[in-house]
Structures are given as C-alpha cells and as structure tokens.
Amino acid sequence: MTEYVSTTPGLFPLPDWAKDDLSDLKGHQKHDLVSGDEDEEITAVYEQARGEVIGRQHDADLDLVSEGQLRWDDMLAHPLAVHDSVETRGIVRYYDNNNFYREPVVQDDLGFSGDVARELESAAESTDDLQAVLPGPYSLADLATDEHYGDEETFLAAVADFLAGEVEAFPDHETLFLLEPSLVTDAPGDGLDERASEAVDTVAAATDADVVVHTYWGALEEKVYAHLLDAEIDAVGFDFVTEQEDNLYNLQEYGATDDVALGLVDGQNTLVEDPEAVRDRAEWVFERLPVTDFDTVYLTTNTETFYLPYRKFEEKLAVLADAATLAEVTPA
Template identity: 75%
Template sequence: MTEYVSTTPGLFPLPDWAKDDLSDLKGHQKHDLIRGDESDDITAVYDEARETVLDAQLEAGLDLISEGQLRWDDMLAHPLAVNDAVDTQGIVRYYDNNNFYRDPVVTDELGFSGDVANELEKTVAYTDEAVQAVLPGPYTLADLATDEYYGDEEAFLAAIGEYLAGEVEEFPAHETLFLLEPSLVENAPEDGIHERASEALDTVANATDADVIVQPFYGSLEEKVYAHLLDADIDAVGFDFVTEQDGSLYNIQEYGATDDIALGLLNGQNTLLEEPEAIRDRAEWVFDKLPVSDFDTAYLTTNTETFYLPYSTFEAKLEALADAASLAEVTHA
C-alpha cells in the first residue's frame, strides 16, 4: 500500500515582519551579504524567521519539515554564492520570471562551505520531527553558474556534483534530500550530457543515507532526459502536474518510474488555494492514468518552490498539503 507523505521543495517566502526587518538591516549592511557572513542582527532575524516557518509546518501537520532556505537570496544559486571560490557578479533573471539572482562565477577549485549544513543543524536542534534537506541538483546549479576555472562542461558538472556531495556529507541526520532540478526542463542537457547529469546526481545521492528525491519543475522532462534520470541512484522522481500533465504522464507510461514518486499537485507560484479533497482527487487521477500505481511512497508537494507566494497563502497551502495526505491515507486504508 502506498504511503502518502506531505512535504515541500523548500525555499519558502519570508514572514512579512522579517521582510521589513531585513530590508532595513540589509540597506545599511550590504557588504555583509557577499559571502553569507551576515551581521549578528541579520543572523538573529533569520534565526527567528526560521523558527517561524518551522512552527508553521509543525502546526500544519506536514510529515517532512524543511529548513525553509530563507537566507537564499540567490535562490538555487545560493550554495555557490557563499563559496570562497566563487565571485558573485551581475544580476541574472531566474528562469522566465521576475526574480533575479547574482551570477555565481566559479574562479577557483570549489571547496567545502558548510553553509547549508549549518542551517540544517539549527533545524534539527529545533524539532524532533523528520527533517528534509534541500539542495539544487548538480545540473541546475551548474546551469545557473558561470565557469571560469574548470573549462569544460563535463568537468564542471562533475565538480559541482563533488562539491554538493561534500556538503551533504556534513549534513546532520535527515530523512530525505530533495534535489531541485528545474534546469533539466528549462535548459535540457544536450546529447552526451544526459549521462553526465545522471552521474553527478549519483555522486550527490551516494553522499547520504537518506531517501533522495529529484524534483524537476516548470514542465515535463524530454524523453531522453527522463530515461537517463531513471538510471541515477535515486529513490524518487518528482513531476510538475500543475504545469504539464500530459508530458509527465507520458514519461511514466512510456518509461516507468522509481519505486517512490513525488507529485507536484499544488501551484507554488499562484495564490489560488486548493482544497485538500481536490489535491487528493488529483493524486487519484494521476494514479488512475498509470499502468502501475503501487508506489512505496507518494510525496505530495507543491510543483515549485513557494517563495513567490504571500506568506499567509503559503501557510494555507501547507495546511492543505498535510490534510490531503491524511485524506489519501484514509482512502487507501
């Protein structure tokens, strides 16, 4: 019987009060933000904001709790933006929307940072509930960056995989690791790079004993990309059923799936509030379309990160996710 687990891809919106406080502080301390070495005042705001989003998830009843990635001003580029081997340069549009990040230009050999591990340590110390780690996948992080050191696309992708694996090895105990890979959709790898992308995912996945979920979004994967993704040593592939239903279904019907599956059923960018019953029905609809629907675990989640949402809408979607997973469990009991 399939176990339904409510979770998110992380990257939450800041609580409104934290936005105001940080806007004032960062306006006076911009130099502190280059390497993630924020002042004590800024760190205190982020620490309190983290506890706020952790409480929101606990109160909603989510099965897996995310740190929230509130410090990730550069969004998925953040793990590179805080690395000493990286020079953050001009502003770049974040995929095809109105968000931007600083271009992380890799100018030297990537070494250990520990930035994400430090945030996870604070999360694990705050709650006894199962914790989910979140990172950009290696292909996405390489795609968002500029290489001025390794000199070769394959070598750079491998180096990013090794770098992320080194970060993961220092993570505190975590139940799952979500690797976010929107670039697999938005800027699909060319022939010959498919395999390298899967190998880089293997490198990261092998650095943890946790279940590893690869979550592409902003559409469905090209067939070759999906087929090679299934070769990676991962536990689940995620699907964006908000943006692209037909392509997502086709890939599963044609090529099969991992033993676990992540279903992006709530819109992480739109303020429309989905009802738990509707989310449960969407999951049922997906499974009814598949030749085999006996997955070990089905992760119910938003299709994208949620930092686009107003904070109150974000809280409401957490509750809907948790309730939907409970309804699905009852239906299949």
C-alpha cells in the same frame, strides 16, 4: 500499502516581519542582500524566522519539515554564491520569471563550504522530521558560470563533487530534495544527459536518506528522464500543475522508481487549493498508470514557494497535510 507523505521543495517566503526587519537592517530589498557575511543582527532575524517556519510546518502537521532556505537570496544559486572560490557579479533573471539572482562565477576549486550544513544543524534542533534541500548538480551548474574548470562535463562533475561533500556534513535527515528545474528548462543534450544522471548519482550517494529529484516548469525530455532513472535515487518529482500530459506520458512509457513525488499544489499562484481537489488530482494520475503500487507518494507543491505571500504559503502547507491524510484514507 502506499504511504502518502506531505512535504515541500523548500525555499520559503520570509515572514512579513522578517522582510521589514531585514530591509531596515540592510537598507534595500531581500534579493539585494549579500548572503554569507551577515552581521549578528541579521543572523538573529534569520534564526527567528527559521524557527517560525519550522513551527508553521509542525502546526500544519506536515510530514517532512524543511529548514526553509530563508537566507537563499540567490535562490538555487545560493551554495555557490556564498562560496569562497566564487565571485558574484551582475543580477541575472532567475529562469523565466520576475525573480533575480547574482551570477556566481567559479574561479577556483570548489572545496568544502559547510554553509547549508550549518543551517540544517540549527533546524535539526527543532524537528525530528528534517528534509534537506539542495539544488541538483545540473541546475546549479546551469545557473553558474565556469572560469576555472574549462569544459561543461568537468564543471558538472566538480559541482556534483562539491554538493556531495556538503551533504556528507549534513545532520541526520529523513529525505534530501534535489531541485532540478534546469533539466526541464535547459535540457542537457546527447552525452551530457547521461553525465547529468551520473552527477545526481554522485550527490545521492553521499546520504543514507531517501533522495527525491524534483523537476518542474514542465516535463523532462524522454531521454533525459530515461537517464535520470538510472541514478540511484528513490523518487523523481513531477510538476503536474504546469504540465500534465507529457509528465503522464513519461510515467506510462518509462515507469518510475519505487517512490514518486507529485507536484500538485501551485507554488506560484495565490489561489489556495482544496485538499479534496489535490487528492483527486493524485487519483487522476494513478488511474492512468499501468502500475500504481508505489511505496511512498510525496505530495508537494510543484515549485518552490518563495513566490507566495506568507499567509498563502501557510495555507498551502495545511492543504498539503490534509491532502496526504485524505489520500491515506481513500488510496488510489
């Protein structure tokens, strides 16, 4: 029988009080904070906020609990932005929206950092259902600038090795969500598409947890998707909020892994969905597939949720949990 699991791709909005406290401490907006060198007062704010968002996920009965990535002021670029071998430069638009990050410029070998592992170690003290979150290697390389490795394929492989080393230091976790929007928005061309799959494989091999490669802001090109299925991963995530037909086509034409992640709740829109509507959206997908005997179906938002007001974010956690429960009662 299919198991329905409620979760998120992480990158949560800060609680309102934490935004205010951080603004007072730093004197400017959150996206201008310099990650990685916070003083004790700022660290204390993040620790308290982390405890709060973990508590909110427990209160909502979410099946998998994210650390929240509240310190990720540079969003998916964060693991490089705080690295000793990286210089952060000007502010760059984050994909095609009104969020920004500091451009990470890699200037030396990407050795071990441990920044994300430290965050997860703190979170692991508060939950037994930990879900780790990282940028996928292709997206992280796409968001960065290379001034050290020399060519695109070598740089992508180096980023994958770096992320794999970080994962090896993680505390025990149930799942690892690798966020790969760049596979959609800036699809790799011939040759690099296969290298992107190999890079994902490198990171996935570093953990014994289930690995979900979550893609969003559209649908993967057919060849990119076919190569991604060659990686040793447990599930691909599909953004059924932004693009329904092309994502459905990929599933119909190329199949899927034994598990699947469905982005059915809008991570950017403040409209709060009804749990029954989310369940119906899942059924709409499954009714159109030749095979629906997935071992696990992850129900999630289509994108990160840091775009949302904090109260709406809380409400959407409850929607996901309720939708998973409904789906278990009336499976597709």
